Amino acid sequence: MTESAPLTPTDVLQPGNQFLTGDEAIAYGAIYAGCRFFAGYPITPASEVAETMAEALPAVGGRYVQMEDELGSIAAVIGAAWAGRMAMTATSGPGFSLMQENLGYATMTETPMVLVDVQRSGPSTGQATLPAQGDVQQARWGTHGDHPAIVLSPATVQEAFDMTVRAFDLAEQYRTPVVLLADGVIGHASESLTVPESVSVTRREVATPAEETYFGDPSVAPMPQFGEGLRAHVTGSTHESDGMRDVKTRSVHDSLVRAIHEKIDRDRAELIEFETVGDEDVDELVVSYGITGRTAAGAVRQLRDRGRSIGHLRLLTLWPFPDQVIESRTADVSRVYVPELNLGQVAREVERAAPAPVESLDRIGGEPWTVADLVAAIEGDQ
Amino acid sequence: MSAYPLLEYLRREELPHTMCPGCGGGTVLNTFARAIDDMGVPRDDLVLVSGIGCSAWIPSPNFEADTLHTTHGRAIAYATGVAVGNPDLETVVISGDGDLAGIGGNHLLHAARRNVDLTVILVNNFTYGMTGGQVAPTTPHDSITTTSPFGNPEDAIDISGVAAEAGAAFVARQTTSRPQTLVNDIARAMQTDGFALVEVVSQCPTVYGRRNEMATAPEMLEWMEAQIDAGELTVGTIAETDRPEFIESLEAVSERARSEQMPAEDAAPDHDGRDLLLRIAGEGGQGVVTAGSILGEAAARNGRNVFKTEEYGSRARGGLASADLILSDGEIFEAAVPSGDADLLVALTPSALQAHQSVLKSGGDLVVDETTLETAPSEATAVPFERLAEEAGDARALNMVVLGYLTAAFDLADVGTVRGTIDRHVERLLSTNRRAFDLGVEAAESA
Numbered sequence: 001m002t003e004s005a006p007l008t009p010t011d012v013l014q015p016g017n018q019f020l021t022g023d024e025a026i027a028y029g030a031i032y033a034g035c036r037f038f039a040g041y042p043i044t045p046a047s048e049v050a051e052t053m054a055e056a057l058p059a060v061g062g063r064y065v066q067m068e069d070e071l072g073s074i075a076a077v078i079g080a081a082w083a084g085r086m087a088m089t090a091t092s093g094p095g096f097s098l099m100q101e102n103l104g105y106a107t108m109t110e111t112p113m114v115l116v117d118v119q120r121s122g123p124s125t126g127q128a129t130l131p132a133q134g135d136v137q138q139a140r141w142g143t144h145g146d147h148p149a150i151v152l153s154p155a156t157v158q159e160a161f162d163m164t165v166r167a168f169d170l171a172e173q174y175r176t177p178v179v180l181l182a183d184g185v186i187g188h189a190s191e192s193l194t195v196p197e198s199v200s201v202t203r204r205e206v207a208t209p210a211e212e213t214y215f216g217d218p219s220v221a222p223m224p225q226f227g228e229g230l231r232a233h234v235t236g237s238t239h240e241s242d243g244m245r246d247v248k249t250r251s252v253h254d255s256l257v258r259a260i261h262e263k264i265d266r267d268r269a270e271l272i273e274f275e276t277v278g279d280e281d282v283d284e285l286v287v288s289y290g291i292t293g294r295t296a297a298g299a300v301r302q303l304r305d306r307g308r309s310i311g312h313l314r315l316l317t318l319w320p321f322p323d324q325v326i327e328s329r330t331a332d333v334s335r336v337y338v339p340e341l342n343l344g345q346v347a348r349e350v351e352r353a354a355p356a357p358v359e360s361l362d363r364i365g366g367e368p369w370t371v372a373d374l375v376a377a378i379e380g381d382q
Numbered sequence: 383m384s385a386y387p388l389l390e391y392l393r394r395e396e397l398p399h400t401m402c403p404g405c406g407g408g409t410v411l412n413t414f415a416r417a418i419d420d421m422g423v424p425r426d427d428l429v430l431v432s433g434i435g436c437s438a439w440i441p442s443p444n445f446e447a448d449t450l451h452t453t454h455g456r457a458i459a460y461a462t463g464v465a466v467g468n469p470d471l472e473t474v475v476i477s478g479d480g481d482l483a484g485i486g487g488n489h490l491l492h493a494a495r496r497n498v499d500l501t502v503i504l505v506n507n508f509t510y511g512m513t514g515g516q517v518a519p520t521t522p523h524d525s526i527t528t529t530s531p532f533g534n535p536e537d538a539i540d541i542s543g544v545a546a547e548a549g550a551a552f553v554a555r556q557t558t559s560r561p562q563t564l565v566n567d568i569a570r571a572m573q574t575d576g577f578a579l580v581e582v583v584s585q586c587p588t589v590y591g592r593r594n595e596m597a598t599a600p601e602m603l604e605w606m607e608a609q610i611d612a613g614e615l616t617v618g619t620i621a622e623t624d625r626p627e628f629i630e631s632l633e634a635v636s637e638r639a640r641s642e643q644m645p646a647e648d649a650a651p652d653h654d655g656r657d658l659l660l661r662i663a664g665e666g667g668q669g670v671v672t673a674g675s676i677l678g679e680a681a682a683r684n685g686r687n688v689f690k691t692e693e694y695g696s697r698a699r700g701g702l703a704s705a706d707l708i709l710s711d712g713e714i715f716e717a718a719v720p721s722g723d724a725d726l727l728v729a730l731t732p733s734a735l736q737a738h739q740s741v742l743k744s745g746g747d748l749v750v751d752e753t754t755l756e757t758a759p760s761e762a763t764a765v766p767f768e769r770l771a772e773e774a775g776d777a778r779a780l781n782m783v784v785l786g787y788l789t790a791a792f793d794l795a796d797v798g799t800v801r802g803t804i805d806r807h808v809e810r811l812l813s814t815n816r817r818a819f820d821l822g823v824e825a826a827e828s829a
Contacts, residue, residue, distance in 0.1 A: 059636065063466050
């Protein structure tokens with residue numbers, strides 16, 4: 001069967017002012033970035049990413065496969081990446097737990113892919129339909145063994161689109177899985193956004209037979225692609241730079257695992273994105289991220305309008321964690337507030353990096369912070 | 383010593399291989415290479431995918447082709463991604479019974495049902511060999527293993543039968559005691575356009591046979607032959623069906639998707655309006671959520687900032703439904719309309735009013751349907767939404783009357799943009815819905 005020519009991303013979503021849910025924006029952001037393979041399994045509140053992909057991806061020459069579970073979803077995504085596609089899956093907490101083993105495989109084999117976790121309230125089935133930010137540490141440490149992580153977290157639907165594009169850019173640039181940590185509010189809420197005419201994403205560097213190193217290069221080795229005659233050997237076992245297994249030699253494991261860390265650590269400055277409000281000489285600082293980031297921005301504005309000397313540091317990149325940014329921004333403040341929809345998963349990291357005392361404004365139960373609640377929580381702490 | 387004729391298929395630098403003496407894995411590697419050679423499959427089109435276990439080590443690292451050595455149980459799912467990602471590749475899974483029929487059984491079941499173009503060589507040696515010989519889902523009843531020291535209390539799965547029942551295009555079972563026939567079965571599997579499984583009954587004298595009075599390979603091969611002779615083991619083709627292959631079906635989906643794309647829409651004019659927090663509340667089925675979506679989309683297309691959430695009960699009709707919108711020409715900070723903060727509440731029924739009244743801030747605007755007025759506070763504005771919908775031709779167009787009224791009375795979006803958005807999203811009774819919207823606009827303008 002001869003297929004007609006694929007449509008372009010702008011045929012399935014027009015550039016300009018749009019009104020989308022976060023889940024839809026993630027799907028379209030992926031398509032704009034060049035994603036042409038999606039495998040997933042239904043789960044609230046991420047199912048609409050799959051639904052949007054099922055509708056839009058086939059028209060642009062992509063493939064949507066609904067797998068039998070989340071284990072299979074991420075596995076198919078990794079397989080498609082080695083077959084040459086930019087690929088993504090989307091899930092929520094329980095599915096994210098199931099994906100952890102293969103997420104580690106993607107890290108170890110240096111496979112570019114994007115994993116979207118639209119967080120909901122756990123543990124276990126928890127409050128399945130309600131939002132949370134409880135997977136921050138799972139996104140960092142969910143798979144076993146020492147590994148790096150790149151994790152981005154959007155506060156708006158615009159950021160859901162833009163950060164999905166960036167997630168693909170980073171995945172291709174560093175040959176690594178990238179996690180987009182959204183949440184049930186952003187996933188299901190509709191919001192205005194501006195869709196660009198086009199986006200810019202790093203193109204995958206495909207290895208040629210001239211290369212000797214395919215794996216474990218701190219400067220990121222070009223990626224072998226199946227069907228190109230390299231007879232590549234890809235394994236989650238410890239391997240040499242040519243991909244062949246060596247699971248006994250200490251130095252082989254040491255240099256491989258350190259290299260997959262170093263390729264990300266060396267670019268921390270570029271990887272870590274954040275926004276600030278207020279000068280460096282504010283008395284207090286709010287550190288926020290994800291859905292709580294937008295509420296925190298409103299609270300900080302109100303408090304500043306009332307004359308309080310308080311600044312805002314909103315983290316767009318959660319991992320690698322911006323230790324140095326936190327350290328320098330909190331060096332001269334008397335107190336740091338960290339509001340989030342969990343029991344202090346980022347507050348603990350901030351505490352580790354900040355010289356100032358840290359107040360964890362934790363909240364669980366499925367209701368996002370409001371501006372008024374946050375203002376009251378901060379004022380009540382005086 | 384004569385050279386092995388298929389040596390060119392092996393990664394020579396990885397020799398000697400790691401298989402135990404007498405292992406059936408060598409026969410699988412040999413027969414697979416023979417089939418590839420006989421068929422003339424271009425080596426650089428081949429992708430070999432395996433999981434975890436002794437049989438996963440048959441292709442990896444021994445066979446020289448693109449190789450994806452994956453996690454335990456997931457080889458078929460990885461291979462599905464490879465095959466769909468690039469259908470020009472010849473994707474072959476070679477892995478063991480524990481890997482493919484135990485931990486990964488679900489993927490086998492669904493790849494067969496999906497009929498994705500894969501060849502799966504499932505090497506069944508009745509045990510978990512790499513971990514020392516534990517009982518497997520394929521271990522015969524009463525067999526002795528390290529975790530069934532008094533005999534296996536379970537029956538073995540008939541994995542070929544399961545794959546056939548799930549819809550595999552081709553299923554064959556063959557023993558390592560019949561290598562020539564095995565070559566033919568592998569070749570037929572590779573020629574199949576769809577999901578093909580070859581279950582290779584293989585020997586593990588080292589950790590399985592020796593615990594079951596078959597400590598050498600010849601004893602195990604004789605055991606296989608005896609079972610075939612006794613009619614206890616069926617070999618040869620188990621199933622052959624002609625079903626649509628998955629990737630071809632996906633191509634058909636793509637064609638339909640391309641022909642059903644929505645036409646491009648004209649850019650909407652910029653329009654600044656009133657900043658407010660709004661809730662529209664009613665019963666499920668009244669179209670409250672649709673009205674909110676159209677209003678939000680139109681305002682967004684006008685360049686306004688809009689944030690919308692919705693709530694609806696699990697009952698399709700009769701439960702409460704509401705849409706919350708925050709419209710602003712500045713930044714929107716809230717992630718929901720906070721209780722007591724709404725500037726405007728539209729309540730379409732008495733129960734919606736009762737349930738949602740607390741969202742309204744003091745001094746906020748309350749708009750109700752005239753039929754709800756008697757239970758509403760005196761400051762409420764009553765609008766004959768239901769009556770106007772009936773006048774437009776259908777009581778079900780009530781939500782469009784509400785939409786028209788809100789757009790005009792509170793200057794939330796450009797009226798023409800809302801009309802265009804209705805045209806794009808309303809499929810049934812479009813002229814009635816348009817008329818209802820216009821009546822809502824008129825009601826606001828004449829108020």
